[in-house]
Amino acid sequence: MRLIMRIAAVAAITLAAVSTVQAKEWTKVRIGTEGAYPPFNNLESNGDLVGFDIDIANALCEEMKVECVFVTQDWDGIIPGLLADKFDAIIASMSITDERKEKVDFSKKYYNTPPAIAVPKDSKLTEASKEALAGIQFGAQSSTTHSNYAEAYFGDSDLKLYPTPDEYKLDLANGRLDAAIDDVVVLSDWLATDDGACCKILTTLKTDPEINGEGAGIAVRKEDTDLRDKLTEAIATIRANGKYKEINDKYFEFDVYGE
């Protein structure tokens, strides 16, 4: 009896060992997303899940020839949910950070919204260079990646730092500022409202990984390196074949991929 038990135990251990070596065949990928972050991923009042993240996810799944199911999950439990095998990948505009990298693995970024500069509609500024912005009144939110960016790239301007975006928006609207810098999504959301009618986007800026971070990636469990590589590859493919641009243009007037 004891011998049989021992054999069974050894067999079980070998089986477990073999199963970890064998690559999982990905035919169905469960994707976790938050569902409350428009316009990237949100549930509609009719229960549909929509947004940029969702369209990208569907395009990636089509590219990888796998079936995708979406699981919506509150943000606070989204990484634990991945680790507990509730879903296989997180596509929810999650920024790639060193802290998160300790727990999960990321694909290469699938977008990185660039910073942009907004100016009044009648502004004489035509380009965003260090020389062009020298001496102007330039607004940004303090202690953000954008104020750091302004200091690094437009050091000759007269930089004014505000505690919240609302304040530089007011000063830009009433003429105290010549230009302001922030995330392009934040700025274009504001420009689309009545309060933002005063102004326009001068240009988007080149992202600097040192300052702006790596962007948003797809999180997977650390052992699923094959899935991570397939996702990275699929991102490169849809980027190259125009599918990405098609989705991008549905939501944004600029390229959110950054460079």
Added chain:
Amino acid sequence: MEDLFALLAFGDNGWGDQIASGVLLTVSLALASLPFGLIIGFLLALAKKSEEASLRTAANIYTTIFRGLPELLTLFLVYYGGQILVQQAVRFVFPDARFEINSFVAGMIALSFVFASYASEAFLSAFRAIPAGQYEGGSALGLNRLKVMQLVVLPQLIRLALPALGNLWLILLKETALVSVIGLTDTMRQTGIAARVTKEPFFFFSIACLIYLVLALISSIGLNKIEAWTRRGEVRS
């Protein structure tokens, strides 16, 4: 203002049906946890007043753990920890099996464990308020221990423990708001989504406030009815 109330419409254009389904989940989760919480709590109280020292210690350890841990942590432990643990065990035997703890069940287990730890203390203090003469009188009438419990002690116990249990019920009802972290779409999650998608946070969170207040109101009406029922044998002055 009318635009705001249009957001609450039922059907494809409004959030009414989503929020209603959230309320349904909140209420059914609380109702489903209650009986387990009460039964475990009652058994724990029995264990705590038992003469067997190991039973007393075990019950006290249980209470210390589940009263001491934040409810959110208990939820995480049951749902994610339980999942990982069972998964490891199952995979050891069947490598390809995928086991999933249902989030409703996990929420129910976590909430009733916590409820039970508090309820056991409520039952215990009620037990202490019943004089020994009641038990003695019961056995003098020839009732066995089970019958004494059922006919003499329990009716008094319920009356004595009810105010404390009523409080615990209201706490349970509000604690269900934590379950959105384990993927359940309760009242808070649904109003939170609606608030962020429509960009009307103040309106939707006020609605959530109202919903919880109404639930509390209904609960206290119900509790008053039960209390009147437990006191039906008393002389009214």
